[in-house]
Amino acid sequence: MIQLSKLKAFIFDLDGVITDTAEYHFLAWKALAEDLNISFTRELNEELKGISRMDSLEKILQFGGKEQEFSEQEKLELATKKNEHYVELINKITPSDILPGIEKLLRDIKQANLEIALASASKNANMVLEALKLKDQFDYIVDVTKIKKGKPDPEIFLKAAELLKVDPSSCVGVEDAIAGVEAIKSAGMYAVAVGPKSSFQKADLVYETTEALSFKEIKERFEE
Template sequence: MTLPALLHAVIFDMDGTLVDNMRYHSEAWVALSQRLGVDATAERFEREFAGKKNEEILPVLLGRPVAPEELTRLAEEKETHYRSLYSPHLSLMRGAEAFIARLRGAGARLAVATAAPTENRRLVLDGLGIRSLFSRVVGAEEVTRGKPAPDIFLSAARFLEVDPASCVVFEDAVNGILAARSAGMTAVGITTTTPPEVLREAGAHFVAPDFATLPPELEARLLITPSRAPGC
């Protein structure tokens, strides 16, 4: 894939990307697994399940079909526990606030695309007061398939009214990088939960530990003036 000279839209994953919270998700998943008598590790959740919807995770975790009522109950148990763990630590990823401000000043179109359920999105986006910074927030309930399918990123591009090829996605998980690449978008891996070499192997065009230390080549493609971005 040849990268476009200019990238006109930016789509952010939320968990592990805008906020460094995946350890709390993993802790909540492990606690639920142990209560259910299932042997599962935090590493498995971060490697295999990150970016997927709860209704995709639970049948695999339990090794059987899960009725809608049970799925709703178990998902709520896990998410409530996660929110109780993470709420005291709520904060934006290093450099994210300044980076988003620079993008907005450059006229880039911004969206969030996340598998996080409504209450989790409310905790982060409203708790940090950043929801209004994005033109659209796309949730898992708006698409049929979770990551690594490209659906949620393609939906965000449609809402932003941009060509997928002009979008860059920021992600922390292998499933998210695979989804971004499948959508035909530039993929940037944030290394909060996954080593840079693993993200690169999955297809990340760039990797960085946070938003304060992004590769200069990527910033040159993103931090543009409206006059240099026809069609924006």
């Protein structure tokens, strides 16, 4: 008889799942790209979802045909400039910026005595959670500066499971990026995606919006 995993933990992405800082990322990358005379579109911004700051910069430079024009040190300075602008923008975040349905989902998970971790590519995750007044809801926040490989590599989700001391097969990962869903599945976890169903063929369960997220349904589907 196959031994089924018991649900023990939820591991969340931040941007686009807990709060929508994607617009702030877009504005900060757009300002940097325009300084470099690179046209930055919302379509290109979509491709940056879930990937690290340096990988995002590389994509933008490739898009503008300028990937060979900067040294590694200059690229670090560009990424820092973008982040400083982004931090200025997110300083305006308040609990009213928590996406619909998320507070209830976190409450339901806690009431079921399950663990919660954050696996975000954002180096500003702690600051954002504090501004949202949600930090105490999370048992662990993975330190992304110690993660060697970005999503779609599963490293950050595996690290979250390790910190929570649970088997990856006992975890549900919640993501809004294709790279993030791929990372969850590669980690051997159950993948819940937020966004258009057509974009997430690899997810186990897809919700169009965060407001539709249902702890009861996710738990039932996980245990099926």
